[in-house]
Amino acid sequence: MDNQNTPDGPGSGNACGAEESGTTPRRVFLGYMIATAGTFIGIVAGLPIVGYIVSPLFAKPKDGTWVSLGKVDEFSKSNDPQMVQFTLTQEDGWTEVKQARTAWVVPQGGGNFTVFNGQCTHLGCAYTWQTQGEYAGTFHCPCHDGVYDRNGRVLSGPPPRPLDTLQIKIENGQLNALYEDFHLGIPTKVVI
Amino acid sequence: MERIGNWLDERLGLARVWRTIFHRHVPVGLNWMYTLGAATLFVIALQVTTGILLALNYSDSPDHAYDSVLYITNSIPFGWIIRSLHHWGASALVVLLVLHMVTAFGLGAYKAPREATWMVGVLLLVICLGFGFTGYLLPWDQKAYWATTVGTNIPGAAPLIGAWLVELLRGGTEVGTVTLARFYAAHVLIFPAILAFLLFVHLALVIWHGVSVPPVLWFKGLRGWNKGQLDHDPDVTPALDPLVTPKPLDAEQYHKRYAAFKARGPRFWPEVIGDDTKFMLLVFIVLIGLTVVLGVSSEARADPTDTAYIPRPEWYFMFLFQLLKYFPGSVEWLGVLVLPGLAIAVLFLVPFFSRGEERRLRYRPIGGGIMAVVLVGIVGLTVQAFVTTPPTVLVEHGVALTSQQLLGRQLIDQQGCRSCHIINGQGETKGPSLDGIGQRLTAADIHFYMENPKAYNPAASMTPLIPPLSHEDVEAITQYLLTLPPDTTQAKGGSN
Numbered sequence: 001m002d003n004q005n006t007p008d009g010p011g012s013g014n015a016c017g018a019e020e021s022g023t024t025p026r027r028v029f030l031g032y033m034i035a036t037a038g039t040f041i042g043i044v045a046g047l048p049i050v051g052y053i054v055s056p057l058f059a060k061p062k063d064g065t066w067v068s069l070g071k072v073d074e075f076s077k078s079n080d081p082q083m084v085q086f087t088l089t090q091e092d093g094w095t096e097v098k099q100a101r102t103a104w105v106v107p108q109g110g111g112n113f114t115v116f117n118g119q120c121t122h123l124g125c126a127y128t129w130q131t132q133g134e135y136a137g138t139f140h141c142p143c144h145d146g147v148y149d150r151n152g153r154v155l156s157g158p159p160p161r162p163l164d165t166l167q168i169k170i171e172n173g174q175l176n177a178l179y180e181d182f183h184l185g186i187p188t189k190v191v192i
Numbered sequence: 193m194e195r196i197g198n199w200l201d202e203r204l205g206l207a208r209v210w211r212t213i214f215h216r217h218v219p220v221g222l223n224w225m226y227t228l229g230a231a232t233l234f235v236i237a238l239q240v241t242t243g244i245l246l247a248l249n250y251s252d253s254p255d256h257a258y259d260s261v262l263y264i265t266n267s268i269p270f271g272w273i274i275r276s277l278h279h280w281g282a283s284a285l286v287v288l289l290v291l292h293m294v295t296a297f298g299l300g301a302y303k304a305p306r307e308a309t310w311m312v313g314v315l316l317l318v319i320c321l322g323f324g325f326t327g328y329l330l331p332w333d334q335k336a337y338w339a340t341t342v343g344t345n346i347p348g349a350a351p352l353i354g355a356w357l358v359e360l361l362r363g364g365t366e367v368g369t370v371t372l373a374r375f376y377a378a379h380v381l382i383f384p385a386i387l388a389f390l391l392f393v394h395l396a397l398v399i400w401h402g403v404s405v406p407p408v409l410w411f412k413g414l415r416g417w418n419k420g421q422l423d424h425d426p427d428v429t430p431a432l433d434p435l436v437t438p439k440p441l442d443a444e445q446y447h448k449r450y451a452a453f454k455a456r457g458p459r460f461w462p463e464v465i466g467d468d469t470k471f472m473l474l475v476f477i478v479l480i481g482l483t484v485v486l487g488v489s490s491e492a493r494a495d496p497t498d499t500a501y502i503p504r505p506e507w508y509f510m511f512l513f514q515l516l517k518y519f520p521g522s523v524e525w526l527g528v529l530v531l532p533g534l535a536i537a538v539l540f541l542v543p544f545f546s547r548g549e550e551r552r553l554r555y556r557p558i559g560g561g562i563m564a565v566v567l568v569g570i571v572g573l574t575v576q577a578f579v580t581t582p583p584t585v586l587v588e589h590g591v592a593l594t595s596q597q598l599l600g601r602q603l604i605d606q607q608g609c610r611s612c613h614i615i616n617g618q619g620e621t622k623g624p625s626l627d628g629i630g631q632r633l634t635a636a637d638i639h640f641y642m643e644n645p646k647a648y649n650p651a652a653s654m655t656p657l658i659p660p661l662s663h664e665d666v667e668a669i670t671q672y673l674l675t676l677p678p679d680t681t682q683a684k685g686g687s688n
Contacts (some may be wrong), residue, residue, distance in 0.1 A: 026461070027459075027462055030463060030466040031462045032465055033462075033469070034462055034469045036474070037469045037470070037473045038469070040473070041472070041473065041476050044476070044480060045238070045241075046474075047270075048270035048273040049241065049245060049270075049274070051269050052245055052268060052269065052270045052271060052273075053245070055269040055270070092249070093249070093260070094249075094259035094262065094263035094264060094267075095256060095259065110310060113322055144388050153682075187541075
């Protein structure tokens with residue numbers, strides 16, 4: 001490290017204003033050199049760091065899972081919607097976990113059904129079909145009083161969109177649904 | 193903009209802090225050895241950053257630790273870079289710390305008034321070795337498990353409190369769930385807190401005292417310095433001869449002399465930081481190179497029942513590992529506990545053993561000699577350890593297995609390949625024997641077959657190995673199979 005400063009009094013530092021504010025050409029050059037090296041390190045280390053942190057945002061959507069809900073005959077016995085609970089095995093980070101999920105099966109007559117994802121579209125609470133009381137004949141969510149009719153349309157309360165329907169198929173008298181979860185709290189149905 | 197700046201400065205006073213740290217002058221005549229501390233700090237910052245990122249996706253339980261590390265390495269974008277940087281950063285930190293300490297010793301920088309800076313530095317070295325020791329258990333692979341089992345057994349031979357020490361370290365009698373949890377807590381909670389405190393004190397002291405003037409210049413004085421320009425006040429820095437006057441200068445003399453060197457020196461920003469940056473950049477490029485070229489070698493999952501695995505510590509503990517061999521069992525604890533403990537204590541107290549004003553190494557034969565002997569000893573023990581204990585851990589059929597082949601060997605056990613195939617002389621005969629397969633098929637064919645048997649042979653009844661395995665796993669199995677000679681069954685002589 002060579003020294004180009006003019007000597008001055010011991011301990012007093014340099015008196016010259018340009019020297020102190022770092023505006024001599026040498027200091028400006030050094031400043032750029034440090035900034036360049038810093039930027040290089042910042043980019044080479046920063047890209048992986050940022051990519052690593054935000055990578056969950058770019059994870060591909062999970063494939064839906066076909067679940068068997070039960071016999072068509074059983075669901076046809078009554079006109080009331082019926083709740084079905086099942087367990088899904090899902091990849092969760094470095095593990096596989098079993099998660100309990102629910103769906104509602106709504107008989108539409110003539111062997112047709114509508115199947116709803118069991119989460120309220122507002123914030124994901126579990127709603128239920130009411131047979132008596134204030135909300136009789138509706139799907140009611142107890143968290144914030146979201147109310148849907150039997151076709152999933154919002155009657156009152158905060159839900160931003162109708163209940164989420166699931167794709168279904170009937171095979172050998174069994175009702176199956178493609179179970180998927182959707183982003184909550186937004187007006188459009190977007191699969192997670 | 194300027195008004196906002198002034199408003200903030202009146203409240204926070206940051207401009208003064210900035211000037212104190214960045215506009216301070218350092219003495220004339222510094223050289224590359226004075227950039228080692230900054231490079232060490234840089235690597236610590238890198239370790240903190242990559243360490244926090246790793247913690248985002250790590251699970252400190254034996255059931256999940258290995259899988260979470262695999263998840264970081266294989267599933268998260270850039271995860272392998274982050275992990276590999278942290279892995280190599282640990283080694284770089286040890287190298288830089290030792291270099292920083294050796295040069296500080298050589299320059300006599302621990303002498304008055306910088307004794308505390310040195311002592312805090314020794315504590316930082318101990319903490320960083322603690323980071324290394326707790327860190328390599330965390331991946332919960334074979335090396336992690338066995339090296340920690342051996343490492344935590346060492347204090348066990350100490351008289352009276354031995355067993356008690358081992359249980360305290362492990363949180364139980366075995367290396368297990370509790371051990372992993374407390375090593376993780378030490379690595380990410382306890383040690384970082386201590387490190388932050390010590391580092392703050394160390395840096396504050398460096399700023400408070402300023403760095404030491406290079407010894408030769410300090411004693412020669414400033415007369416004639418600066419390309420023949422006459423010193424404006426030669427009386428301030430007369431030549432010193434501590435061989436005649438070995439006592440340290442008194443505080444007033446010292447500060448007057450130091451100020452003269454400082455007044456002629458460059459400013460911290462940008463001159464000194466500029467030099468620091470060049471060295472940091474070199475360190476960074478080397479680290480990125482190691483990360484990209486070598487990565488982290490894949491080790492098999494920790495298996496407490498595997499008696500074939502011979503553990504090796506990290507390279508920077510290899511000298512202790514070697515030292516262990518020279519002490520018979522009953523006094524082993526003297527060699528690996530008391531001796532290093534004493535060495536650290538002596539290192540810590542160096543400023544009190546060596547108090548003379550003389551800082552030039554060639555006039556410090558005792559200190560220089562001890563340093564040389566210790567360095568040669570440590571390097572010699574390390575080299576000896578590597579020469580006498582080759583890195584391979586298992587030899588089969590005269591072939592020393594690599595870590596990749598060992599992984600393959602373990603995967604074969606886990607996947608139950610032997611329920612259909614004879615492998616290394618053992619197994620069922622539902623499928624073809626795989627012994628000597630390297631003489632019938634190429635590596636690519638073996639890999640491709642396991643990846644998708646039906647694509648290779650439509651009549652195959654074997655299920656594909658990908659998934660559940662990855663390409664790296666299948667390649668590991670392939671590389672292990674290639675080591676098997678055709679005649680293992682005969683060689684076993686019907687033992688099966």
